[in-house]
Structure formats: C-alpha cells, structure tokens
Amino acid sequence: MxxxxxxxxxxxxxxxxxxxxxxxxxxxxxxxxxxxxxxxxxxxxxxxxxxxxxxxxxxxxxxxxxxxxxxxxxxxxxxxxxxxxxxxxxxxxxxxxxxxxxxxxxxxxxxxxxxxxxxxxxxxALGRHYVYRLTDADAGPPPLRRADTVGWSRTLDAAAMALAAGLLLGQHDFAAYCRRREGATTIRTLLDLDVVRDGDLVEVRASADAFCHSMVRSLVGALIAVGEGRRPVGWPASLLELRQRANDVPVAPAGGLTLVRVDYPADAQLAARAQLTRARRDG
The missing domain is CATH 3.30.70.580 (Pseudouridine synthase I, catalytic domain, N-terminal subdomain)
Structure with a gap:
C-alpha cells in the first residue's frame, strides 16, 4: 500500500x-x-x-x-x-x-x-485518499476493470461493512492494522471510511492524514470479514485496543487498491504543515 x-x-x-x-x-x-x-x-x-x-x-x-x-x-x-x-x-x-x-x-x-x-x-500532505474496488458478481470483474477490481466469491453485506467502517473513524492507534516499522508511529487520523454498493460493485473509500504500512488493505480485509458474516459489526473497532499487529486480520489483495488523490494546503500554509508533520513523525 x-x-x-x-x-x-x-x-x-x-x-x-x-x-x-x-x-x-x-x-x-x-x-x-x-x-x-x-x-x-x-x-x-x-x-x-x-x-x-x-x-x-x-x-x-x-x-x-x-x-x-x-x-x-x-x-x-x-x-x-x-x-x-x-x-x-x-x-x-x-x-x-x-x-x-x-x-x-x-x-x-x-x-x-x-x-x-x-x-x-x-x-x-493534508490527506491521502484511496479507493478499494470489489465485485461479488458471479462473472467476476468486467474485463476492462480486471486490473483494479477484485472478484469476490462470496456475497458481501455492504450495509454491515459500512456500519463497521463508521466505528473506526477518528484518531486511534491502528497498530492492529499496520505492519510494524521500527521507530514509526501507528497513530493515525482516519478521516473517512465509506462502503458503497453500486450493483455488483462494492467500493471502500478511505481517507486519512497518512496511512501506515498495509493499513488500508488490512482495514478492507477486516470489513470483508464483516461483509461475509464471519465477524460481527463491532469486531474491526474492537481491535483498536491492541498495540500490535492482529494476526487474524486478513490483508485484502493489492490489485483492488488505488491511490486516487493527495491533498495539500494553500501555499501560505505549506511550510507550517511540513514542520508540523515532521514533528509528529519524529515524536
């Protein structure tokens, strides 16, 4: 990711x-x-x-x-x-x-x-925005979208996934969803996590100030577990209590994930933003 x-x-x-x-x-x-x-x-x-x-x-x-x-x-x-x-x-x-x-x-x-x-x-950067695309259609992804859309063999309950996603918003220690890197913080502010169904297509849209290693794909993997009915709606949020990687969180396949936008402040605020971010990363 x-x-x-x-x-x-x-x-x-x-x-x-x-x-x-x-x-x-x-x-x-x-x-x-x-x-x-x-x-x-x-x-x-x-x-x-x-x-x-x-x-x-x-x-x-x-x-x-x-x-x-x-x-x-x-x-x-x-x-x-x-x-x-x-x-x-x-x-x-x-x-x-x-x-x-x-x-x-x-x-x-x-x-x-x-x-x-x-x-x-x-x-x-103020925020990074990702989209993860899945389809639970029996035929799999459309041929022209096969590179960026993952075919899923089980029907997904997008409404349950959306409820679970809403419980993850805000600033948390996302250690359960990150691959640990020596000296790197796993505290992130999840600004948006939406799950939207359009026919056979399910999109997970994730926005944060920054994401740590494998965080988006791990969040999607946890939401998929909810969508399949294997985990309750509150399970993904319950993992925020952990201070290490959760071994039972699946990492969704890479091919469904796309970085779609990076936001920046106005020019007059760039220096202050960079200074603040460096302080957070070094702290």
Missing part, C-alpha cells in the same frame, strides 16, 4: 538556482514491485527516475507523497524533485510528451509544474 517514506528518500531544501517541481503520477501497479526502487526489479520510482534522467540528462531523486506496495495502483500520486531552474525551463513545455515516449505504458506523468520551495510532497 500505502505506507510512508523511509529515510532513503530525500528531504531537500531548494536553493542555489534550483526549482522545486511537482509531478502528478498515475500507474497500473499490476506488474510493478511497488513504489520504491529495488535492484533488479521494476518499480514506479525506478521507472520514473530512469525516464526523467534520460529526458533531462540529469540525475533525479524523487520524494513521494506515500509509497505504495507491489500491485497497488495510483491515479493521483504526487512527488517532487529539485532541478536546476534553467534545465526545467528548457524542458517544461514538452516534458510530459518526452517522458511519455520513454516510460513504459503502465506508468505516466500526468502533470509537471514549478511550485513554491515550501512544497513537500511527503510532509506537506
């Missing part, structure tokens, strides 16, 4: 002729081994940095809003890079077209623009 940065991703301070560039990114994660570059494996970061370096003839190092796991998709991912101002000015007008010609078809840069130096794709 849906976890945050490791320390190998840069937190840079632009200056000395550099300009900060925001990149809007989309990808089909089916054949990709997540966001973070890994030797010998195709990843979103690896493909993007190679393509940008090829076009710009300049090394790049991306800072992303939130890493995604292998198989997870994005339509609204955000990253930033710092480039020499003259270099970006020379390529800005045709950058998207040139990068498209180098990138593989499952990764795209949909926007590239200069932003204020206070913009930080990681620490400046």
């Amino acid at each position: 849906e976890h945050q940065h490791a320390t190998d991703e840069p937190v840079t301070a632009p200056g000395g002729g550099l300009v900060r560039v925001r990149l809007d990114i989309a990808y089909d994660g089916t054949a990709l081994h997540g966001w973070a570059r890994q030797p010998g494996l195709r990843t979103v970061q690896g493909e993007l940095e190679l393509a940008l370096a090829t076009v710009l003839r300049h090394d790049v190092d991306l800072t992303v809003a939130g890493r995604t796991d292998a198989g997870v998709h994005a339509t609204g991912q955000v990253a930033h890079i710092d480039l020499p101002a003259e270099l970006f000015a020379a390529h800005e007008r045709r950058l998207l077209r040139r990068v498209r010609g180098v990138l593989p078809p499952d990764v795209a840069v949909t926007g590239a623009r200069a932003v204020t130096a206070d913009f930080d794709a990681r620490f400046g």
Whole structure:
C-alpha cells in the first residue's frame, strides 16, 4: 500500500538556482514491485527516475507523497524533485510528451509544474485518499476493470461493512492494522471510511492524514470479514485496543487498491504543515 517514506528518500531544501517541481503520477501497479526502487526489479520510482534522467540528462531523486506496495495502483500520486531552474525551463513545455515516449505504458506523468520551495510532497500532505474496488458478481470483474477490481466469491453485506467502517473513524492507534516499522508511529487520523454498493460493485473509500504500512488493505480485509458474516459489526473497532499487529486480520489483495488523490494546503500554509508533520513523525 500505502505506507510512508523511509529515510532513503530525500528531504531537500531548494536553493542555489534550483526549482522545486511537482509531478502528478498515475500507474497500473499490476506488474510493478511497488513504489520504491529495488535492484533488479521494476518499480514506479525506478521507472520514473530512469525516464526523467534520460529526458533531462540529469540525475533525479524523487520524494513521494506515500509509497505504495507491489500491485497497488495510483491515479493521483504526487512527488517532487529539485532541478536546476534553467534545465526545467528548457524542458517544461514538452516534458510530459518526452517522458511519455520513454516510460513504459503502465506508468505516466500526468502533470509537471514549478511550485513554491515550501512544497513537500511527503510532509506537506493534508490527506491521502484511496479507493478499494470489489465485485461479488458471479462473472467476476468486467474485463476492462480486471486490473483494479477484485472478484469476490462470496456475497458481501455492504450495509454491515459500512456500519463497521463508521466505528473506526477518528484518531486511534491502528497498530492492529499496520505492519510494524521500527521507530514509526501507528497513530493515525482516519478521516473517512465509506462502503458503497453500486450493483455488483462494492467500493471502500478511505481517507486519512497518512496511512501506515498495509493499513488500508488490512482495514478492507477486516470489513470483508464483516461483509461475509464471519465477524460481527463491532469486531474491526474492537481491535483498536491492541498495540500490535492482529494476526487474524486478513490483508485484502493489492490489485483492488488505488491511490486516487493527495491533498495539500494553500501555499501560505505549506511550510507550517511540513514542520508540523515532521514533528509528529519524529515524536
């Protein structure tokens, strides 16, 4: 999913002729081994940095809003890079077209623009928004949506799932739903968790200030257990009392999850937001 940065991703301070560039990114994660570059494996970061370096003839190092796991998709991912101002000015007008010609078809840069130096794709974000798509249709997902929609063999009670989801909202320690990372907090503010049925399609829409490793897919897995009738409505919320990963929480398949949007404050509030977020992560 849906976890945050490791320390190998840069937190840079632009200056000395550099300009900060925001990149809007989309990808089909089916054949990709997540966001973070890994030797010998195709990843979103690896493909993007190679393509940008090829076009710009300049090394790049991306800072992303939130890493995604292998198989997870994005339509609204955000990253930033710092480039020499003259270099970006020379390529800005045709950058998207040139990068498209180098990138593989499952990764795209949909926007590239200069932003204020206070913009930080990681620490400046106010919220991340994900959608998880399931279908309990006997025929499975429609062929054109097979990459981002998981076929489920049992009929799901979306109304029960929605009731269970509402009990999880707010600030909690979501340790039961996260894969523990040394020194990382599992306290998160879940802003929205909706379950909506449209015919045979069930969508779980999740929004938070940030998500820890595997949190969205674990929340969906717990809600599915309720939807199948295997667990009562109050079970997912009862796990918030735990201070470690709950072994009986299933992790939903990666292919149904898509990062659809990342929110940022107005420019005048970016520096304060980044400072606050860093303090929370370090605390």
